[in-house]
Amino acid sequence: MKLRVRSFRCRRIFHLILVVIIIFVTTSLLNNYLFEEKVLKLPSVIPKPQIIGPPPKIPESDQDSRQIQPPAQIPIETDVLEKATKVLTQTLPISEKLPSIAAFNNGTLISKEEIQGGFPANETVASIRDKVREMMKFAWNGYATYAWGSNELRPVSKTGHLPFVLGNEPLGASLIDSLDTLYIMNLNKEFNTAVEWIETNLDFNKNTQVSVFEFNIRYIGGLLSAYTFSRKPILLTKAAELAQRLLPAFDTPSGIPMSLINLKTGDKQNFVWANGRCSILSEFGTLHMEFKYLSELTGNPVYSEKVDVIRKVLEEVDRPNGLFFNFMDPNTKSWCGKEAGLSALADSFYEYLLKEWIRTDHKDVKALELYNSSLESFLKVGLFHKSPQHNLLYVGKYKYGAISNSMDHLACFVGGMLSLSASDKNDPWFQRGVEITDTCRRSYDSASTGLGPEIFSFTDQSSAIAITQSHKMYLLRPETVESYFYLWRFTKDPKYRAWAWDVVQAIEKYARTNAGYSGLHDVYSTNSTLDDVQQSYFLAETLKYLYLIFSEDTLLPLDRWVFNSEAHPLPIQNKVKLTPG
Template sequence: MPLARKRLIIPAFILTFVIYILFDDIDLDGPPPDYPPDFPPGHPPNYPPNHHPDRRPIPEVELDEPVHWHKLHEQYPVKEFIALPSDTPSKPIPRIQYDFPKEDASDRKQRLDRQAAVKEAFLHAWTGYKEHAWLKDEVSPISGKFVNSFSGWAASLVDTLDTLLIMGLDDEFQRALEAIEDIDFTTTADQTINVFETTIRYMGGFMAAYDLSDGKYPILLKKAQEVGEFVYGAFDTPNRMHVARWKWKESLRGTPLRASQKTLLAEVGSLSVEFTRLTQLTGDPKYFDAIQRVTDHLEKAQSKTGIPGLWPMTVDLENLDFVKDSQFTLGGMADSTYEYLPKEHLLLGGHTEQYRRLYEATVNPIKENLLFRPMTFDKADILFSGTRIGKHMYYEAQHLTCFIGGMFGIGAKIFDRPEDLNTARKLVDGCIWAYDVMPTGLMPEIFTLSACDSLNECVWDEQTWLRGLRKGSRNNDVSDAAMRQMAVAEHLPPGMTKVTDTRYILRPEAIESVFIMYRITGDKALQDAAWRMFTSIEKMTRTEIAHAGIQDVRYTDTAKLDKMESFWMAETLKYFYLIFSEPDLISLDDYVLSTEAHPFKRVA
């Protein structure tokens, strides 16, 4: 994404390249929005590998090995910890889930058949991981090799522990449980630790399995503490703001830390749920204290940014400057900071109103500045979220932003905002639409749309769509007929103007929100939509070994990518399984699902 504060094109490109160099292995980044319409032709998007796409480790200079992390004397110790809030909530948190009636026999059979198909797909992927990449981070689903994208601590195994429990795969869980004894979280060959990824995949994976097994296996909490103790070292800075990309071996050598002047928003505010749960489970206040200090600064800055109520995509944590960047998005590089506001309120049992204040302050600015209704030939009443840079709005949808429907749905229920439930449903329906209109039945990573003038009313105007096609076209012939022919050739349905990133990489965000909306409304049409999504994914991504992302969702003969992220088993297949489960399995009134779909028990 162009990240320049100015609206000049060349500075925007330069800053985009700088972000690529700095952040190219991040989970949170989705590719940037489309270039401004006047970006020089012949310059293809320079997307970083991305919470979740195609991550590649940065080559690093090896230091002396082996090196093991151990507890250090802190250079900037906390004098007094902020305690978990314990005030009685003003009123109980409202229920989230629909009061499901007893299902009839035919509905039950269909649901169980679908659930069984999801479980079979999971076992196929899990078996491929076991046979080809056991105790490694990820299996390569075509070549049968493995990659260590997350410090080599068996990311797929740890990330998937709770899925094994949810699916009742007890023997597989016991084998995984025995294997985690061999994972040493005090050392890695990686020179830089991605604190966010380590927290959500490893710490979150262990704690969720501990919660789901009712504390039966103490090793799970022990391992979560090992991870927590390690990443807590990244908070030893003068202002106690963490270093998101932490050169941990330099800390061992005594080099002082300073928070970065360019930290992605998603890495700023997306540790709260995991760190809070670790304090709740262990009684150690330092983890909650660490993230609460971050939240307090987010609250102080919230009304002072370029769009009051929202935070920009990058922030200066060293100087606590939240106004430098003029880019605002709910997509990659920002997403889970917003997602965690209602979820942290739930996890804390409503014992503080801070997260309600933070969330409610975002809602209207999101609606007014980021949401848009696409102009479609069938006048579909759907919504997407775009990106705003300064005064310019980019009507570009990302698969990553599909989490917003679920976020709005949960917020509508727990904060008694019934009017937001309609917005939530339109956002969910938008992502379903994006799956249904593609020949493969799969939503692209990123695509642009013609936008309506209003969120509520829209009239189809072919000329507006054709103008949008011309902006993204490199054809010499830009006549109406040529644009219509191009749209047919590139499988662009009326209203869609360009597919900026054509891949599908096994992402969970769409089914996540479909699942949440189903649990909120009980609408069986959402189960049918989920089934269409699942069967398309299974058809297009299955390999002999596991499942693979695909290169271009517009073509059914597209190439497969030799990559299967751990979130395929940890998130995507888990949500598909749960939408076809009994509604009391991982009830949203009993658990909080993290950004990695790890269920943590809610406290009273």
């Protein structure tokens, strides 16, 4: 009897070993399919952007509409690539129907009014809204005509643009960033043409290094939002495929991802300039919303698990003076330097703490606790500072105990964020949000063009004025109009619509070219030269927020939708009911 038992146990052990060997061999084969393709050497010079796929037909207009002839559609490179794509898709099973998620089985269904409505009764307001819609259509037509499939448009040169953080391959960044804006504005033909391009031409299997952060907020956020609106399966499929290609960035001793990843090889690294090649708080701290929602839609927990690790690290890390610093070593989980703030390198981390609490219908209580404690710490160290002249409230930067006397345009989102988190209009934080937005408005009002500079300073002689030439740029940024949007929704003070209308007119007068919109080098000169870039976020954020300001609150109501850092709306759990796709 004992002999039989031993024999039986031996057979079980043998079978287990055999199963492990089979799994190992299978995994190796899959990895070979996915990652052992021939990797092309990058050229020493970045190639001129090429147009991928046939551009849509653009209606004739008075504008110069010369159209670049696109090359033939690029075929799949090899059989290996085709197999790899199939394997990747197979490892990410996406049901045609949503999994049973209690958080999205409750609430009410999405209505057409809340994603394509909001028509204002007032004729003047309606005409301004129509103007913003025309601006979006004009910007889109320029991109479609001269840069179709590229990442961004150069509206002066009338060609494509490949910014470093989006890689040196044309992957349709502006197209994907525009999807939900097109949908919201009822530009249905343009939306459907964009989806067709995604289905036919979008291939993330490219030997190019990209920003994990930018591809999350622009691509994954844009695809998930557009999928939620339209229920076109290809959009969710592509979001999941891309997320899978970003996962190797998380393979660090701490689980804190690196900033850059090669979409084809999975090679990862941090920026050379990032305080000793450290990871950046605003980047690894701005993944939570999209990764959580993607897991909820696909039923694949891996994305949720990755951001849970990040949250755990941030909950346990030492916080001198209660501060999260801007840089962290992904190997040791230690801070790199002692810089903090609500500007570049940190900003959207705090935004996502608040918004993930909102997105989960207030269930992620820890996120709110971290958000509130961070604001209180900033208050104690003097980050919210009053200017010596005019007593203006601005958001400085903390560096080794000192507070700067300047504010980034990027930090102008803080006014909207504080109003969104405040308990009511009497909350001191709400009042601070109002004051900060007033300060950002002053930076616009002080410029000859009526457009705000990239960085503005506060001295004994002046307030909210850019001093250095490089600070005088206007890059079509959305942060100020983003705060106008929130404060309009919460106060209905007509000044926010008036200020938004001023921005519309200034953009039309100084940033419009005959093929799109461009940034300015000097907001204090009415003859400023142009930077020749139509940023993808101009279509995703700036024009969307302007359109919403002149729409009724029934369009994307804030008790049902929350915007990611690129203004892509995501549904709030238990508020929005999602039907099967």
